[in-house]
């Protein structure tokens with residue numbers, strides 16, 4: 001099994017909270033698409049398998065690509081890889097790009113899943129976060145995508161926005177759950193360093209996120225999605241049975257993936273590498289037939305810690321089987337004994353050789369995981 005990730009590093013405008021790699025200048029677009037196509041060829045031998053089970057266009061804003069550009073990229077993928085029948089092929093898209101004309105053309109490409117960045121149905125939140133779309137576009141886009149024939153639809157929502165109180169969040173969630181979606185990704189607004197939002201909070205222009213309010217909104221999210229039949233399967237991801245994101249689930253299972261494009265990460269089971277976060281330097285290097293990357297070989301402790309962190313964030317939890325892939329039976333016994341106090345405190349439950357976080361535990365997931373880490 002293997003996955004392919006393509007990073008499309010352009011956005012119409014910069015969302016205030018975003019720390020992904022992107023440029024709002026489209027001047028290098030043509031050269032960058034050509035460089036992505038070249039990199040697919042240069043990296044064709046990176047993965048242990050030539051068969052792809054998932055392809056994911058992320059960004060940035062992949063829906064800024066024309067259908068012709070997407071087709072050129074698919075042609076190249078098919079030159080060097082076999083796309084498995086039934087492969088999950090996702091395009092991240094913003095509501096303002098998904099016009100009916102674009103959706104109809106997109107339907108004839110290999111893309112079979114859309115992950116739509118709605119974030120909020122409230123105009124004031126979209127403005128505060130400097131999103132490029134309007135509340136009206138957020139409301140119309142999912143029904144139109146479904147009418148065009150897309151059956152596998154996911155939307156992103158953000159909770160913990162300073163002025164989005166519980167009442168606003170409940171309304172946002174009700175709107176989302178009334179749509180023909182079978183997957184949600186919901187993230188808490190985070191003030192990342194060196195973002196416009198961090199600057200605004202520092203200057204008092206924006207309020208900081210209220211942690212208690214955000215925790216209440218998260219608990220409501222877990223409860224409401226469970227009742228709606230789109231239960232959580234990872235701390236930030238919710239899917240109807242059979243519609244969990246295969247691409248992201250494979251990351252958490254440690255399945256190899258190749259990342260193409262500036263800032264894209266790759267993992268082949270032994271090493272992890274990541275491309276430079278700079279569009280002109282990326283293009284120049286690829287034109288010189290050199291992949292501009294840094295790499296690291298994971299130590300045993302890093303592999304162990306990653307297994308603990310990623311597994312505990314999933315509903316299946318941290319299993320003995322997963323630990324035995326990176327450590328010994330004694331390590332599993334040690335984890336179980338460390339977990340006893342957390343089980344007593346209602347943060348973890350034990351089920352058939354696995355430790356799973358409760359809803360109370362999910363709110364402290366990273367802190368709990370770090371207590372099991374090897375140093």
Ligand code: SF4
Nearest residue numbers: 011014015018059060
């Ligand atoms: S559209 Fe996505 S990648 Fe682009 S600035 Fe906004 S959050 Fe970041």
